[in-house]
Amino acid sequence: MPQSTDVSQIDLFIGHNVTTSDLLTVLHVSDFHFHTRRRKEQEIVIEALLEDVRSLCIGHRKPDLIVFSGDLTQAPPTDTHAEAYDILLEPLQKAANISSERMFIVAGNHDVDRVAVSRHQAQHQNWRETSNSMEMMNQAYLEDAFSDAYFDKFANYLDLEDYMSKGTKVYGNIFCSVYYIDALNTDLVIFNSSMLSTGGLPGTGRDEGLLMIPEYAIRDAIAKLTPGSFRIFTTHHPLNAFTETGASYLSKEIQKHANLHLFGHMHDPSGAQIIGFNGSVVSNQAGAVFTQRREYYIGYSLICIDKTKGFVQTLVRSYFPERGIFNDGVDRIDEGRFYNSPEARQYWRSLANPVDEAKFKAQLAGQVRDDLVKEWDDLGLLDNGGRQHFVAPRLNKIDIDSNRDNKIKLDAPLPFQSLSTGQANIILYSPQEYGRTTILREVQYEYLAGAAELAQPRLPIMIRFEEIAQNLHHMTRVVRSRSLIDTKAFDTDVLLKLGMMCLLVDDVEFADKKRMAILRAFISQYPQCRYIFTSLKNSAAPYGAHVVTETPVRFEFVELCELKRKEMRELVKMKVPDAGDVEIILDRLHSEISEINLPFTAANGTILITIYEQNSNFQPINRSVVIEQFIDATLRKSSIEQVRRETFDYSNKTSLLAHLAGWMATNNCYTPTYESLRSEMRSYVDNLGLEVPLDDLLAEFFAARIMRKLPENCVSFRYRAVLEYFIATQMIKSTVFKNWVLQEDRYLTYINELHYYAGLVRNDADLMNVVAMRFEGIIAEMEKESSINPDQIATIELPRTAGSDALDHMSAHLLGQPLSKEERDEALEGEIPRDVEERQNVFRPRIEHTGHKLLVGLFLFSGLVKNMEQINKNEKQRLLKLAWRGWSLLLSSSLAIVSELAKQRQMRINGVLYEIFAPKAMSDEDLGRKIALNMPTAITKFIATSLGTEKLQRQLTEPDLEEADEPLVYEFFRSSLIADLRLPATPNAIRNAFKKLHGSSFLSEALVWKIANMRRMDEINQSHFEAVQSDVAGMIARLGGGKPSELAKDKTRQIEKFRKEGLLLKMQRQKEDK
Template identity: 30%
Template sequence: METSAYNILHITDLHFTHRGDAGREQKEVIKALLADIENLISGGLKPDLIIFNGDAVQNADEKGVYWDLTESLFEPLLQKCRLNGSNLLVVPGNHDVMRTGAFKHAAVHREFMHKFTVSDTEKFFYEDVSSGVQKDKFVTYDEFVELNSAHSVGSKHDFDVIEIESLSTAFCLMNTAYSSAGGHPEIERDEYGKLVLAPTRVRQAAEDIAKTSMPLRVFIGHHPREWFKEDCGRPFEREVIQGFDVHFAGHVHLNDPNTISSSNGSCLRVQTGALHDNTVPWNGFSVVRIAPNEKKYEIRPYRYIVDQHRFVVANEIGEDGIYYPSPADRAFWKARPAINRKAIAGWISESLLPHFKGRHGDTLTGQSLKDVFQEHPMQTRLSDFEDTSIPKDFETDITFAQMCASSENYSIIGDNNFGKSTFIRRLALELMDRCVLKDSVTIPALFDFKDITETGEGVLKAIRSAAPDIEAVVPLRQLLSEGLVTIIIDDINPRDDKRFKALMKFTEQYPRGRYIFTAHPVKGTALPLTESFDQAVSFKEIALMPLKTRGIRAFAEKHFSELEPASCDRLVTKIVSTLRQAALPPTAFSVSVLLAVITDIDNDILINEVNLIERFVEYLLKRERAVETARSTFNFADKLRCLAFVAEKMVRAGEYDLSYDDLLAYVEQYIFDIGYAHPADQILNRFIDQKVFRQTESGLYRFYLRAFLEYFSAQRMSYSPEFYDWIMEPSRYLSYVHEIEFYCGLPNNQNDQATLMTIAERHDKIVAESKTASLANFANFDTVELPSDKDGSRFSEVTEQLKIPKLTLEERDARVDAEIALTTTTQDAYRPDVSGSGNREFLSLTLYSSALRNLEHLRREEKDAHLKSILDSWVVYMIQAFALIPNIVKHRSYRVNGITYRTFAPSAVSDEKLTRMLMLYLPSGSSSVMRSYLGTEKLVRQFEFDTDGSEPSIIKIMRLFMLADLDTANWPALALKMKKQFHGKTYLSGALMWKLNTIIKLREIAPEKQTRVIEILARMSAEDSSNDPAQISKAYSRRLTELQNSLRVRNLHQKAEMRSVKITMSSDTREVGDSSIY
């Protein structure tokens, strides 16, 4: 490929070290260099090649110095320049010589300096010992070259000729440090005029490069002629002048570009100053522009300003900081058309931005991109360096702002619903703003991978479509050639061979462009997507991570700007709970829809997954462009019934991943059955575009979310009595618990009460068969004794806990993050194991609970009766857990009948103490698991109870805990009444204390409720201490003061040892857990 012009970043003589002031100064210099690369690129000077002219380090023997140099400079530099190691040319300097290696051959090096003639040098080069000398001297340098996958010479070759066809240039790299001892004081510190180099090798290099077809020939070596002995230096310079067009040199720490001439010709010598030399005031680098066919050059030197920590144009060199070797060079570069930045900024404002908003401005919720955008956590992984010593899983955090400000290429990898499309649309908008407001020229061209046509210049056509009328301002090919276009492509698919190859070919043709791709992660391969691309471009791989609690909180605060902290906590808890109930990944896509649903239902945040998925479906299926709406008679109801039909076909066949043709056949069958004439392929393609279906890594199609399959199956159950009967068949229905839960929550469903009765009757039968309920005696909880329960011990435990610092917002979020991390977000169809009686009993109970929660139309008396039956079953489960406490204490993790119990405690915690803690925890943990199936505002009235009623105390306490978890207004008043009934019942009063204490520790509650909780705890302790009213009154005042003081001073105390004990319960069907810290 012929190249009109390209840019070289020329740096040399960094002398990198960890030590002293130099090491600290170099960090600042490197930081400034990396920052200036961004400025160069935005100014149209993106480097196409990096030449490093030697003396990379100060001391090649310094441990780990080359590794740290790579990490500090070369890795980020290549990334900033969007280059690979193949675009890095490096030669060694005298400081890259290991002095220990040179000293092993000290006698040889003394002869180099003081005895060798040209003939001696020529003879020695071909002797066997020569390679051994070089190998010992360049051990660490060779490793550095391999680490960076760079082109170089070292111990293996004295020179190498490299052709880079894309730059129309051949490069000769020569090891001029061949005879250097690295300034070893016991050999020769000052090597000026003492080095040797075999002239025949320089001549051979010139002959080899003459054989290439490249129009431009470049020589790269560290030392200028003056450092060689006269009889070596003279022929060295002659061969360079005769055989090469340009000579890049370092070593002298001066920026002095000049032309060297003889009777046989001339050669441009690019002599660049040291990147860092703390003994002289001038440090810098150069950008060299080359037109290889015309052999025209422009050198732009930059110098470092120490007190400003930045590089500036070296105006003292050349013409306003630009050196032209001749007037002809100056005329050539001045005549090249310049990019009109003002015209581009105007075009973006007037043309590109309106076009972009019309094409990409819509969002799922109807809000603007800026309003709906919430940044996901992101991590980077370098994919450029192939050396196996680099850990491939090395990751660092990166932010949206950093990516926008950067010039690097990115491959953004994330699962479905992680907001990849929204992310790159928001990024494109930000790049436009920067062009208009910050004079930064990089035009974003955003399009889908499928927009690339398979014939002709597919990528170029897609860019023109994404950037309309740009040719009226600047020729598009010129913008691409100069690297001023950011090509942003959504959903790259390597399996699409034709499009993928067209894209790879385009990156080869325009390696200066910036590329940002999104793709789905490909299982079964460790190779990043971009491994397939040409070496001319490099990518930084970005992994989009699930939203953490902090991100969900930020989303909520952005959406509801006036929320109080306690209300925000409850909202975040509800969002996390609802997402987990619906098996949705915690992504910006999911959270944004959920928040929109909350807004649309008048901020009733206690919604269930049926409401959520219903609204999801409405947003997706009703989101039509105006032209599509006008043409469409296949309306929302048609789409709903069509998808329900497809869901039935999948469920009956047990096949949930289908080929496109099989899926199309189902759509065609539905359209045929109802007598429509709509084109089935257009309808199916629209479903895919609307994210109702998605393509899997194997190329098959499935519902985008598992919840969609369950929801549309429920809809089909309401349309088709036959399918309803098939699902509800007694031997089958527990395999479809989620579908039935959705069915019970559908609005205007007239059969939901009968379904609930069927579920209840079957549950009673399953429980009766298991015989567990008949063995349970709820009254036994009134007489349970706690281990090591001494007078006042419970109050002492409470005060000790309250002295422990309350969890900070970050700590509370971290706890929820840990639970989110355990959540199963697989989108495979949920088909639980129903073989064991325990599994059947648990599935039946959770189905019964969720069905009652989701029902809209049920009389209060009926709800009360069902809830009583359900609560009885949950307490039976808790009784079973009591029997398992010895096993939980022994094994620290135990699973039975669908619930997993885990404890995390240091060895210092005795088994007796852990047993006591588990006993106190179980009612609280059980209520939290129950809440995931029953927790809804619609059942608050049913949970309320008469504290003086005849229900067993354990049932009352479970009702109270559910009301506390739902944070109803009156739960503290009920707790105050209950504490009187628990007087003398040590276990129940202890469990109540545990729950109240946990609420204070782990939740953000209103101050007035916290005050009431403290008063209840003090009252319970006082009444336990005496039966005398006067003594109780005194004890109450004293203990209330103690508790209040504990709250005041807890942030001044270190966390107690008991803080490290954590107990959790989780149910795998929903993976909802509760944990308490004691």
């Protein structure tokens, strides 16, 4: 590795390096005065504020805390705190990459509800008349005289305060709240200086000179401070707004106990180093972040503190309306910076550029990138794939767009390059085997290749979540060991402390409490760094709720999606040299992957393209056959060498691979050493009495990409799907091994293997009966534990408020044109090989309680029903009904938590905290309705993935005498699956379903919503939709309510809209075809 000794390090004027625990950065914002009528004006300033924070707050200037020191709203309850949070505070958290647990708010005089004050006006008058008497104020405090007025006048404020920063609060009384942030060893004391304020209620006079905080309240709070902590005290008002007695006492306590005093109110920034008899403190008065008077100052402050040395730098940021930007506050102070001493000025100027950025960038783009590529090449990651075959996938950022009519903005496309050029911390999630590791490696490469162009260059280091073990010290060692940079030129610890590193953590499992605790501690230690995690979707975002990371930094959620036709075309071009064959192969990929219900991913595309190269007439039946043909192609079954009987032929090779897969499974070791694998191969061939050159055979497996080498002389199957297929094959070859897999405490962890097995044999009625009996037992156990009755689903009545727009949304989806051709190329979800070009981890679901059993058992059982096509038709009908029962139970249990989830917005389930992304201002009723209405459609997508096959067409469409006694939700599932499969019976199925569901408004509306979403995604044939549009129109009219005569008119209007829209759609498609 080339050395570079002339690159500068942190070498401060006092000769000591800065440690992470020394530095603290506080973003101080104040006086927003959210006003509903001035929202548009405020949004202009907010946009400039967020842009300034994003560009300013990098490196050591990334905030550890955000303090908003009062007057968030102008006049509650008209101007609500919830809306102010949505429009300002939450976007500010995002811009600063900080979590809500690290944002704190202070009550100001404009946060007071004047109507509430009027109800307690006499008390306020009495308090203000005696507010200069500490004795009388203390007595009132002891008598709890302030509580009624406090909870009344600050009701809106307190609701928001409770929503934020709950985890760090250690004490609170009417006047004071104490928060302790352990990772920063910092106490934050918030004083409610507005308790005696009347909020400008007419006839009550001004607050100045009449405010007071009782001594006893202050003493109670100070007693809760952590010894040796750094202390930040905050008020809304400056001390000169207090009574003489109140100001004198609070001033002494601030000087004695605080390191930093933050306040607002005056709309004019100022800073000072105050030294008095009782101690010293740095004070900072923030300007107003918005004011209605154009001639008044608008600004905020960013305060950087070295807690050990006591050096403070305040960056004053002023808004310049003529340019529409925030910039250095040179209109208030030289250079827009305040230092609390000349030494502090020298210190912070020395710290401004501790690393030679140009040389850092050069080393990243040169030596580090070259070493990374060499490392990949040594591991075989660039063999016939790797980077040269990388196609950027679709990324959807889950975002809340609070500034546009309080709507949630889902699936916002995110450019792939933003993963390496952006500043946000990201959790990238997807179903199993969508290539997340590949994505992280590409991000790592792009960080290095594009280092010269990055505004914030960082050293990317990638680790696996499973490598996090023992403690924080061990994790730090792991991170250091992965650094490829010249440590004599750039010390890894220094880069960590300055935030000049991006840590990429693969396969994060948020339910792993021990590892997550270590990871959180690392992030708390190095919050200035950037973090990108990958995770399974069911760990990061089940049921639409997103895990709360409970870290001091904010994370954005990005979903890794299937490829669209455009991206798959690029993959085909990379693998198929003849340009004339690209479109032909692309069409076949699209058609055949869709027919076998697999997602349109690079994994499946690569497998099928490989198969096409060997067999142009291949027609897949199920996923087992896809993998079988892939293995057939890669092992060259048809090669001339196979006809020589003395050669270890294809049949022998697949039998050996099946044996090795079973051996790995029984030993629970899927990455054995080369020697142990070779030893097991020797035992196998010796038992057969064959002589085989094992090293040559292993070399063939590596070349065929069946197996691959790993670090530390280990080996594994290259694709997990291939390993699972061979485990399934070994189940066919060995009854002993099959029975081992089917043991009751194990079989639920072998979902994919059992699905492959069913796809290969297709007629194992005995196995099907065993799994069915066990599944019935799981259902009975779940029903007994939860007292959930799926029959009650049909009786659900969703609230419909005057402002409810659900039917309008459905009509819009039904009337609007389906997505364009480029947007219609998404395939159905399904289980696919994960990380096709990268590492393959074996996935064994953890079965911890009955709920886990139900979910895992449901997917296992449904997949077996789907693949066991050669069992008796009557038995298939029985099994299908059992599947409906299981899916009904899942839907019922999901609906059971809707009310609580909508109310709390957060729920801890199985030890993991999940959060619903919805505007704070959205009512619980509206949110609950939206969740409940979407759940049945979400469940039907799972059903289509796990159970959907045209081979069940007769069981789905032919009448059954027992159907009349079935729960209505079965009919909903059945008709939805018929529609998802686009069977010819779709129109009749939908019409019959509407008739049967007529007595259930919930299931009727859910079916309309299902059709509307299918229409929007162009997942229902146009002829099928035209055939049912009269029935859909009638149902929408009926759900809307009204008199019979009005219903008929509404139905006629809907049908006419559908007719016109159909004509427009035909014209549009004719235009596209041309």
